[in-house]
Amino acid sequence: MATKKYLLGIFDDEITLMKAVKGVRAAGTKIYDVYTPFPVHGLDDAMGLRHTRLHTAGFLFGATGVLLMFLYITWINTVNYPIIVGGKPYFALPAYIPVLFEITVLSASVGMVIAYFVRNGLSPIRQEPPLDSRATDHKFVVAFDAEELSGEMDNVKELLAEHGASEINEKEID
Amino acid sequence: MNMSEHFQFTSGQKRNAFILMGIGALTLVIGIIMALSGNHTMQEKIWTGILTNNMFFLGLSLAGLFFIAVNYIGYGGWYVTVKRIPEAMSMFIPYMGVGMLVILIGLWAHWHHIYHWAAEGIADPNSPNYDRLIAGKVSYLNKPFFTIRIIAYFAIWTFFAYSLRRLSIQEDQLGGVSQYNKSKVLAAVFLIFFGITSSSMSWDFVMSIDSHWYSTLFGWYTFSTLFVSGIAAIILFTIFLKSKGYLPQVNQEHLHDLGKFMFAFSVFWAYLWFSQFMLIWYANIGEATAYFKARLDHYPFLFYMILVINFVVPFFALMTRNSKRQMGTLATIAVIVLIGHWFDYFLMIIPGATGNEASFGIFEIGLTIGYAGLFLFVVLKELTKTSLVAAKHPFFKESLEHHT
């Protein structure tokens, strides 16, 4: 695999980070990604990230699951093997509600979680190494793709230093 | 931002409220004339109409008081910008005390027969009115004890509503945390009383109408009805004030949270509705199913409509994040929820009180409009008495900067 070069601006707290991200974007520089030890409120908007549609996926999974289960239970109890239970009609909708509710929650959750893992690129085996391992501890890392910056490198370094970066590093990943 | 901003109850608004009250009064007068001329149906309609509206609007007022109390003990900060609204709503409680007094007078004078347990000779084995089942509970269901309980309810609720209101006004003038701390204690004590009385009042006013029936969930079920209706009313008052240019501090964040409450408690109401219905349906025991059979057999449209309006509509309409941040959507759903829960009370009351031929018509609409006019008048009048903004509340600044 070809080596990729990154420029990293390291910050010590999220407030300085937010100002820096806004400043860098205002200067028109493209940020590769930002790594933080916890979710920083407003960072995705500051970076211009599109909102996630994970909740829509969840709703669709849930709706599909419950519809299929409803048809299944109805078919079982009215067509395939109708049995009179407790004097209730074959199609005993109040009795199905608890199961249908659980299936809705189960399908929505499992579907969304799978989507989450896929979209976030999370896998126990295929992984890219973190650019700075302190990003899961106490440092806030703004990363730029060194190739995309090319001639701008020094300007960006200056910009980062102006906005309070405590370290500015270059990193190579194979 | 004007911290001492007061609501100006304009003469135009007052006039509108009086028109609504006038419609109600006119409806009532015409109804009374009809009833006195021998129209029995109208006589029943008058009394059940009064009771239904008493319950509905009492529910709204109690919900306001409960909402404040619960936020005091839960250290809630976000709601402080809208706090004056539930406070004002809670001031309506004594008015519904008068409403229930009317029912009480009608009870003692035998002008209505809503409560079968009040019939003469109900506990006398030699009387043609004797009912063995009701006779067994006549030590609870009798006119004197019933009267004492009602007086106690309104005394307790009014005491706490007025006390919390007074502390809130004092806090406006004095600042500091002393009123806040006292309010916390009052709120906690109120909630103990409310926990008991909210259930027992629903047994007294509503469950005892179907005198042979009982449901241990009934008290909590009616609580969920009143609470979600109260949230809807708070939302509507908030949006009304904002539309007149007041409450600039209330933003989408606060509305979002109110919308979340309306969504969540509509779901909670449906959960309790289903629990009560399904368990009675499942065990299929006649003395319990009779309640639902009467409603499903004779009022099926209302029965299912209540479920659709109070659960299906708010559930789908308020699911997305954006829907709860738009005043138009929130207001529409709030109105629908209020109408839906009014019918909830209606269907709880009329089958047992009037039998199987009761109807909903112009009289009910007129009377409800009248009650609404009175409610609006009293609440808006209360809002003029203090600043609209509880600026000295310790959590006010948090509420201003609230972000969901």
Add this chain to the structure above:
Amino acid sequence: MFVSPIREPLITGNKDYHQITEDIARPTEGRPQIGWIIGMGIAQVALLLGVFMMLWTIWYGIGTWNLNRTVGWGWDITNFVWWIGIGHAGTLISAILLLFRQKWRTGVNRAAEAMTIFAVLCAALYPGIHMGRLWVPFYIFPYPNTRAVWPNFDSPLLWDVFAISTYFTVSLLFWYIGLIPDLATLRDRAKSTLRKNIYKALSFGWRGSAKQWQRFESISLVLAGLATPLVLSVHTIVSFDFATSVIPGWHTTIFPPYFVAGAIFSGFAMVLTLMIITRKILHLEDYITIGHIESMNKVIILTGSIVGIAYTTELFVAWYSGNIYEQYAFLNRAMGPYAWAYWIMMTCNVFSPQLMWIKKLRRNLVATFILSIIINIGMWFERFVIIVTSLHRDFLPSSWTYYVPTFVEVGIFIGTLGIFFTLFLLFARTFPVIAIAEVKSIWRTSSNQAIEKFQQQEEAEAAAEKETATV
């Protein structure tokens, strides 16, 4: 963002982000303490006893549980409901408190969620071993089969299957998703290659990128929104096991929310029991503060009072109903052969939590610890009273009987305690017991330094206002 300084700080001790990582990660590194080893030893003994008793049951049959007409459900279902109830606190803390934006949840949610998963596992054992043929458990699922049978969708026992499977799955997923960023923290701190590789696999390659966090927050919120009704539904469906019947004392419409309130009540008590010990042994008092303990005690007063009101309501309506069987059921509870169990239940559940109205007790660790144990004993008795008193004397007096458990059942119960504590101790050694990333996210507004800053800010503003007023 502003937080009113009358609130207590949720992180004390002048921590910074790195210190938070250190404090919470350290217990998973290094050698196990002697206390952990002893605890593990005791738990193992209990676990082995339980396994032995379960095998005994499967070999000899349910008769070894003294279950017969009319008490077909005894310690088994009591323990089943008890464990499920305990599990509810975890989901409540994670989900409902997230929706109510109660920041104090971040100190306890990780451990509470883990507790949920372990409790549900213990609960699920019971249907497993008492359904008859443990080796064909998949029979309960509705798949097309050659036996030409379907499960009975009209039965609450089947609803239970769906409820508990869903609850276990969703709780596990919710817990694990929250764990991933913290496991990445452990990965990046790992010194040995083996440890690093294990946490690499477990943390799924988490990097903490902005987009990852965005999806993380979205899924946390949606899962919380799903888990909240799920929590309500699970114990509701468990209550349906009783309430759908016609047995006096069982068939009552208040059971669903009453069971849920009771579950939250017992769950929070168990969280308190575990947290009071954990915070001391792992030196995490700065993250699980007395304020946290007090907040949990307030939930205990609330839910305990709801349970108390439910008891009163049941008693009143039993009389009000005029139903002689219902009336006898409650009379029998208070004054019949199991009255001792009933009054233990009342004392533990209704009277003792009311002590928490006293602020000094709410903030006292010893009082809280003792009370948390009392509550769990009380809630065990509640399920026992509901199940056994209603079954041992129902409609036909000639069938009236008296049930006592056998050593087999007691052994199984002790075994589940062993399983629970084994899992919890393993959890405390391998995973961070507090949600590191979440605690860091509230540091800016709720650490003691932040509250002091807000206090100074307010005083400065008040002083400035005084100045402009006097000018």
